[in-house]
Each structure stands twice: as structure tokens, then as C-alpha cells.
Amino acid sequence: MLEIKNLHVAVDGKKILHGINLSVQTGEVHAIMGPNGSGKSTLAQVLAGHPSYEVLEGEVLYEGKNLLEMIPEVRAREGVFLAFQYPVEIPGVMNFHFLKAAVNEIRQHRGLEELDAMEFSRFLDEKIQLVEMDPTLMNRRLNEGFSGGEKKRNEILQMAVLDPKLAILDETDSGLDIDALKTVAAAVNKLRRPDNAMLIVTHYQRLLNYITPDFVHVLFNGRIVKSGGKELAHELEAKGYDWIKEEVGAASA
Amino acid sequence: MAKAKEIQELTDREYQYGFVSDIESDSIPPGLNEDVIRFISEKKNEPSFMLEWRLQAYRHWAKLAAADAEPKWANIHYDLIDYQAIRYYSSPKKKLGSLAEVDPELLAMYEKLGVPLQEREILAGVAVDAVFDSVSVATTFKDKLAEMGIIFGSFSEAVQNHPDLIKKYLGSVVPYTDNFFAALNAAVFSDGSFCYVPKGVRCPMELSTYFRINAAETGQFERTLIIAEEGSYVSYLEGCTAPMRDENQLHAAVVELIALDNAEIKYSTIQNWYPGDKKGRGGIYNFVTKRGKCAGRGSKISWTQVETGSAITWKYPSCILVGDDSIGEFYSVALTNNYQQADTGTKMIHIGKNTRSTIISKGISAGHGNNTYRGLVQIQPQANNARNYSQCDSLLLGDKCGAHTFPYIDVRNNTGVMEHEASTSKISEDQLFYCKQRGISAESAVNLIVSGFCKEVFKKLPMEFAVEAQKLLNVSLEGSVG
Numbered sequence: 001m002l003e004i005k006n007l008h009v010a011v012d013g014k015k016i017l018h019g020i021n022l023s024v025q026t027g028e029v030h031a032i033m034g035p036n037g038s039g040k041s042t043l044a045q046v047l048a049g050h051p052s053y054e055v056l057e058g059e060v061l062y063e064g065k066n067l068l069e070m071i072p073e074v075r076a077r078e079g080v081f082l083a084f085q086y087p088v089e090i091p092g093v094m095n096f097h098f099l100k101a102a103v104n105e106i107r108q109h110r111g112l113e114e115l116d117a118m119e120f121s122r123f124l125d126e127k128i129q130l131v132e133m134d135p136t137l138m139n140r141r142l143n144e145g146f147s148g149g150e151k152k153r154n155e156i157l158q159m160a161v162l163d164p165k166l167a168i169l170d171e172t173d174s175g176l177d178i179d180a181l182k183t184v185a186a187a188v189n190k191l192r193r194p195d196n197a198m199l200i201v202t203h204y205q206r207l208l209n210y211i212t213p214d215f216v217h218v219l220f221n222g223r224i225v226k227s228g229g230k231e232l233a234h235e236l237e238a239k240g241y242d243w244i245k246e247e248v249g250a251a252s253a
Numbered sequence: 254m255a256k257a258k259e260i261q262e263l264t265d266r267e268y269q270y271g272f273v274s275d276i277e278s279d280s281i282p283p284g285l286n287e288d289v290i291r292f293i294s295e296k297k298n299e300p301s302f303m304l305e306w307r308l309q310a311y312r313h314w315a316k317l318a319a320a321d322a323e324p325k326w327a328n329i330h331y332d333l334i335d336y337q338a339i340r341y342y343s344s345p346k347k348k349l350g351s352l353a354e355v356d357p358e359l360l361a362m363y364e365k366l367g368v369p370l371q372e373r374e375i376l377a378g379v380a381v382d383a384v385f386d387s388v389s390v391a392t393t394f395k396d397k398l399a400e401m402g403i404i405f406g407s408f409s410e411a412v413q414n415h416p417d418l419i420k421k422y423l424g425s426v427v428p429y430t431d432n433f434f435a436a437l438n439a440a441v442f443s444d445g446s447f448c449y450v451p452k453g454v455r456c457p458m459e460l461s462t463y464f465r466i467n468a469a470e471t472g473q474f475e476r477t478l479i480i481a482e483e484g485s486y487v488s489y490l491e492g493c494t495a496p497m498r499d500e501n502q503l504h505a506a507v508v509e510l511i512a513l514d515n516a517e518i519k520y521s522t523i524q525n526w527y528p529g530d531k532k533g534r535g536g537i538y539n540f541v542t543k544r545g546k547c548a549g550r551g552s553k554i555s556w557t558q559v560e561t562g563s564a565i566t567w568k569y570p571s572c573i574l575v576g577d578d579s580i581g582e583f584y585s586v587a588l589t590n591n592y593q594q595a596d597t598g599t600k601m602i603h604i605g606k607n608t609r610s611t612i613i614s615k616g617i618s619a620g621h622g623n624n625t626y627r628g629l630v631q632i633q634p635q636a637n638n639a640r641n642y643s644q645c646d647s648l649l650l651g652d653k654c655g656a657h658t659f660p661y662i663d664v665r666n667n668t669g670v671m672e673h674e675a676s677t678s679k680i681s682e683d684q685l686f687y688c689k690q691r692g693i694s695a696e697s698a699v700n701l702i703v704s705g706f707c708k709e710v711f712k713k714l715p716m717e718f719a720v721e722a723q724k725l726l727n728v729s730l731e732g733s734v735g
Contacts (some may be wrong), residue, residue, distance in 0.1 A: 044603075048690050049690075050686055051682070051686065071687040072686060072688070072689040072690055072695065073690075073692055073694050073695075075690075076689065076690050076691055076692035077692045081690075082690050084687065084690075087687070088681075088683050088684050088686075088687035089684075090684050090687070090701075090705075091678060091703060091705070091706075092702065092705030092706045092708070093701050093702055093705040094705070095703075096694075097701065098688075098691070099691075100691045101693050101697055101701055102691040102693050103686075105692045105693055105694065105697065106692040109692070141705075158691065162691065162692070198608070209484065
């Protein structure tokens with residue numbers, strides 16, 4: 001589904017990613033872990049097409065197509081979803097209207113009929129029930145005055161509604177208390193299917209206690225320095241990131 | 254940066270209604286003097302009291318002009334207007350009795366504007382009094398209204414048929430001494446609309462006038478007078494667009510509303526005159542005096558405006574709350590894009606007891622636009638228990654535009670209650686990226702945000718106007734973000 005080859009990325013002239021290689025197949029969940037400043041969020045943002053990130057080198061294929069050539073809204077309509085680390089507030093716009101606009105632009109892109117307000121309302125109810133979230137979130141202004149936890153839950157609710165093929169979760173666990181973390185993880189697990197894939201970017205292992213990844217990759221200084229199965233996450237939790245740094249240091253010495 | 258460029262591209266958008274239709278005009282040469290006033294009055298076959306009034310207004314204006322008393326306090330900038338270079342009268346040559354006789358070119362123009370008169374006639378309950386240049390060309394639904402005793406038509410007709418009403422009310426809310434542009438209008442106004450709703454009558458349809466400026470170098474000076482007798486109700490809609498022009502055109506209209514005991518007047522405007530091109534060349538100067546007098550107890554006047562056009566807007570639809578328990582309202586959306594400037598707001602003058610007023614102002618600035626809210630809430634000594642609520646919100650798109658707020662509050666009675674809220678926000682790149690990441694294009698994102706921002710005002714508009722206003726905002730902002 002996703003094929004990242006030798007990806008080099010800079011932001012504001014500063015090089016952050018130094019040749020990322022990663023392959024994600026349909027049905028897989030990959031976790032990207034790493035210490036602060038290793039380039040995790042940069043990877044998430046560049047896949048979503050944030051204009052501040054400049055691709056210097058490399059290639060990203062999404063379903064065989066050149067992802068980097070697509071403008072951000074086309075990526076979204078093609079099924080790439082980013083759950084933001086810092087969801088943006090959009091005052092005055094109701095969550096309901098926002099999602100209706102999003103769903104209809106995506107449907108239009110895929111050659112489907114647009115949903116009217118009634119149809120969308122029914123469609124939305126199903127999705128809300130699926131992820132067992134508070135339906136009153138829909139009648140509030142988008143992220144305006146939301147608590148940190150509400151914002152993160154709302155991201156996952158949007159993910160449920162937009163039903164992406166590739167979901168990128170950027171530090172979705174940060175700022176969540178344990179109950180909220182469980183709610184979010186349960187929702188993500190319900191959305192996990194053999195016909196989609198997820199990339200979970202996280203600093204801590206705790207989210208991975210609830211969402212079991214198929215693969216874990218450690219990102220350090222803009223490179224993936226170690227890959228493994230879910231047990232790698234436990235190892236990181238137990239030993240911290242220092243031993244990775246040492247390993248990398250030894251290898252490059 | 255790429256981002257700033259994106260914003261700019263979306264802001265760059267040419268006026269969609271720019272074209273000039275070719276209808277012969279019966280004009281007088283440019284310039285202004287007493288002879289011109291006499292020419293206009295004679296051309297319109299006016300009774301002598303009208304000529305006298307115009308001449309007094311002209312003399313007052315000439316004094317102001319000589320003293321260089323054109324108002325300069327507004328937050329707008331433009332080159333001095335040469336009032337001697339303006340042509341003060343023009344009208345379509347042919348006299349028209351019915352729609353069938355209307356110049357096909359004019360009808361074609363209305364088609365282009367999406368205002369097909371014939372269809373409007375058939376369409377649900379909207380009577381249309383079309384002002385083309387300075388003379389009303391066609392008035393519809395008049396007979397129907399006449400059966401109920403409602404007089405609705407051109408100002409000129411009213412001068413001929415109801416001189417007593419004109420004499421009684423003309424200048425009673427906006428005297429020619431009010432300001433420079435009001436004096437000019439009183440002297441040279443060529444036509445406009447008149448509406449009289451008799452006691453206890455509820456006007457069954459929205460009354461609507463489409464204004465249009467056409468002949469080159471012809472200032473447009475309309476005058477509207479609406480009188481709602483005791484216990485009556487009327488909703489009046491005014492909407493405008495204008496063809497593409499390079500030179501600036503002055504527009505100085507006056508609107509006077511009078512609501513007697515328990516009467517209600519709802520006045521809605523969509524203003525979409527030519528705003529000038531992307532570089533700020535051309536465009537209409539819209540210097541308008543609009544004021545309503547809640548003369549009677551329990552009367553209500555409500556102004557709703559959506560201002561998207563004109564190079565410069567200078568406009569303060571106001572309410573003088575004379576009657577006890579009377580209510581004044583002002584709901585406004587003003588948008589400035591490219592190099593447009595708007596200095597607009599309202600005055601709520603509380604004179605009667607228990608008077609209430611509400612002000613909701615939404616300013617949107619894009620491109621190099623400059624948007625100013627200027628308002629006065631005054632509670633006079635005898636106005637016990639007066640209340641005002643004001644809310645002024647500004648929304649900025651891009652980093653080259655400006656928003657300013659000048660709320661003046663003058664309370665001289667300590668039983669008054671005043672509330673004022675204000676906010677300024679900006680559509681950020683992060684918001685746009687967030688929307689795009691959900692599959693929403695930048696343009697749709699801006700429309701979503703803007704419509705959320707304006708909702709409170711739009712819901713005050715009559716249904717069909719609200720849809721039109723939303724569309725107009727979208728069109729006006731197309732090209733403002735990428």
C-alpha cells in the first residue's frame with residue numbers, strides 16, 4: 001500500500017529526514033517510535049503533504065501512485081488520513097458541517113453521489129456508534145474549546161467517518177488520561193481491518209499496549225535504525241532509547 | 254513563501270458582473286450649479302416645493318464644498334472627487350409603459366445578472382421596482398399592493414401622485430443639513446423608491462429594488478423613503494451590481510425610514526457594486542446615508558446588510574429610537590478584498606424609555622482590503638432603562654489586510670445597560686491544511702469558515718436573499734486562499 005524509498009526531507013532549510021525506507025502492506029499496523037526530535041512528526045506531516053516540508057530526495061508510492069505529486073486534499077480523498085498531534089481549532093464551523101463537507105468532497109472524488117443532510121446524519125450515527133463516542137461532539141464548533149482529550153477523540157471520530165485506507169496517527173496518545181487512551185485505542189481497533197493500514201507514530205509504548213502493531217520501527221536522527229515485531233516496543237519501554245543511540249553510535253564509529 | 258502566494262491567488266479574482274450595456278442616455282453635460290438643479294426638477298416635472306427644497310440643499314452643499322467640508326474622519330483614502338466633472342442627470346430615452354416595451358438589451362443585462370424581471374414577477378412573492386440609471390424602468394406588482402392601500406413605486410411617481418406624503422416626510426429623518434453627501438443627494442437626486450404602508454397593514458411580500466449604475470461618469474443619487482403607519486409591517490430588499498468601469502463612480506444615496514406606533518420595518522441590503530480591479534483601479538465610491546426613525550411607541554426598525562462590493566463603502570444605517578419601547582437592530586457583514594475599503598457601522602440613538610438596540614457586525618478582510626467598524630451607541634438623559642448589545646467580530650484572510658473597530662459609547666442615563674463584545678480572528682495556514690487533510694479544498698474551507706462566521710447575520714435575511722448572500726460571499730472570496 002505504502003512504499004517509502006530513500007526519503008530526505010527538510011523544514012525551514014534544516015534537514016530532518018535522511019533517507020527513510022519503509023514498506024507498509026494492506027492489513028498491517030506499523031508503529032514508528034523514537035526519541036523527541038528524531039523526525040517522527042515530520043514523516044507524518046510530509047506524508048499528508050504539509051506545505052512547510054520540503055522533499056529533497058526520494059519517492060513515496062501509495063497504491064502504486066506517486067503520493068508526493070498529489071496536493072494534500074487529493075491525498076485525503078485518495079484515502080490518506082492524518083490524526084493530528086495538535087488538532088486545529090476552526091471557530092464557527094460545526095463539526096457536523098465540516099465532516100459533511102469532507103465526506104462529500106471525498107465521495108465526489110470517488111464518483112459517488114453526495115449525501116444530503118439527512119443521509120449524512122444517518123451515516124454519521126452509524127460511525128459514532130461503531131467507535132462508541134459522544135455524539136454531542138458533532139454539534140460543537142470544530143475543536144473550539146475542546147479539551148486536549150476531546151480533540152484527540154474527535155480526530156479518531158473523524159477517522160471513523162472518513163474511513164481512510166491509510167491512517168497516520170501522530171502522537172494520538174499524548175495528553176490522554178488512561179480512560180481516554182482506552183476509548184481511543186478501542187475505537188482504533190474497531191477501525192482496523194484487513195483492507196486498510198495504519199502508521200502509528202508515538203514516543204511511548206503505552207498506546208501499543210492496547211493497539212498491537214505488526215511491526216515496530218525506531219526512528220533516530222532522521223533514519224530508521226531498527227525494525228522488529230511488537231516485542232521491540234516492550235524492549236524500548238524497558239530500556240529507554242539510550243541503548244539505540246549507543247548502538248547507532250557504535251555502528252557509525 | 255508558497256503559502257502567502259496561495260492566499261494571494263485565491264484573493265485575486267475579477268468582478269464577475271463587469272460589462273457595459275449600450276443604451277442611449279439623455280444626459281446633461283458634467284457640472285453642478287443651480288441651473289442643473291432646475292433642469293433636473295423640471296425634467297421630472299416636480300412641484301415647486303421640491304425645487305425649493307433642492308435649491309436650499311444645493312446652497313447648503315455649495316457652502317460646505319467651498320469650506321472644504323467633505324468628511325475626512327473616516328478610515329478611508331481616496332483622491333479628491335471633482336464634483337464638477339460628474340454628470341448629474343441621465344435617463345433612458347424611451348418612455349416605457351410596460352415590460353414588453355423594455356429595451357431588450359436592458360432585459361438581457363438583467364439576465365446576465367441573474368435578475369430576469371419576467372421570472373421575478375412569476376417567482377414567489379417578490380415585487381420588483383428596477384432602477385436603471387436614474388429612472389425607474391419597470392415596476393411590477395403595484396396593482397396588487399395598491400388594493401391593500403400600499404403605495405410602492407418610484408420616488409418620481411410618488412412626487413407626482415402623493416406630494417403631501419413627500420412634503421411631510423422628505424428630509425424628516427435625514428435633513429439635507431445632515432452631512433455633505435446627504436446635502437448633495439438632496440440637491441440632485443434623480444429617483445429612487447417610495448413605499449407607504451397604511452395603518453394595520455402587513456405587506457404580504459418582500460418588496461425589492463435592484464439598483465444598477467450604468468452610464469459613464471454619471472453619479473447615482475437615489476433617495477428612498479419608507480413610511481410604515483401604526484401597526485403595519487414591511488420588509489424591503491435592496492440589492493445591487495454594476496458593470497465594469499475604470500473611473501471611479503460616486504454613489505451617494507439617502508434612505509429614510511419612518512416607523513410609527515407598533516410598526517415594523519425590515520430593510521435588507523446586498524451591495525455588490527463594482528469593487529475596482531485587483532490593483533485597486535476603478536470601483537464605486539459608496540457614500541450612503543441610511544437612517545430610520547422609530548417615531549412611534551413599540552416600533553421596530555431592523556437593518557441587515559451584506560456589503561461585498563464598492564471600492565469604498567462609507568455607510569452607517571442607523572436608528573433613532575424616539576418612541577418608548579422601540580427597538581433598533583443592525584446586522585452587518587462587510588467584506589473587503591483586493592484594495593477595497595469599508596468604513597461602516599451604525600448609530601443607535603436611544604431617546605425613548607425602555608428602548609433596546611442590537612448590533613451584530615461581522616467584518617471580513619482579504620487581500621489588501623481594509624475594514625473598519627464604526628459605531629455609536631448613545632443613551633440620552635431621558636432614555637430610562639435603555640439597553641444595547643453590541644458584538645463586533647473581524648476575520649482576516651492573509652497578512653496584508655486590516656480590521657479596525659471604533660465603537661463609540663455615550664451614556665447619559667445611569668439606568669442604561671450596555672454590553673459590548675469584540676473579537677478578531679484570522680484564517681491560518683494551519684486551519685487550511687487541516688481542512689485540506691480532510692479532503693476539503695481551500696476554497697470550500699474558506700467558504701465554510703466564512704459562512705460559520707456570518708451565520709448570525711445571514712439568518713436575519715429573507716430566505717432567498719440569504720442564499721444569494723452566501724453565494725455572493727463565496728464568489729467574492731474565490732481566489733482569496735489556495
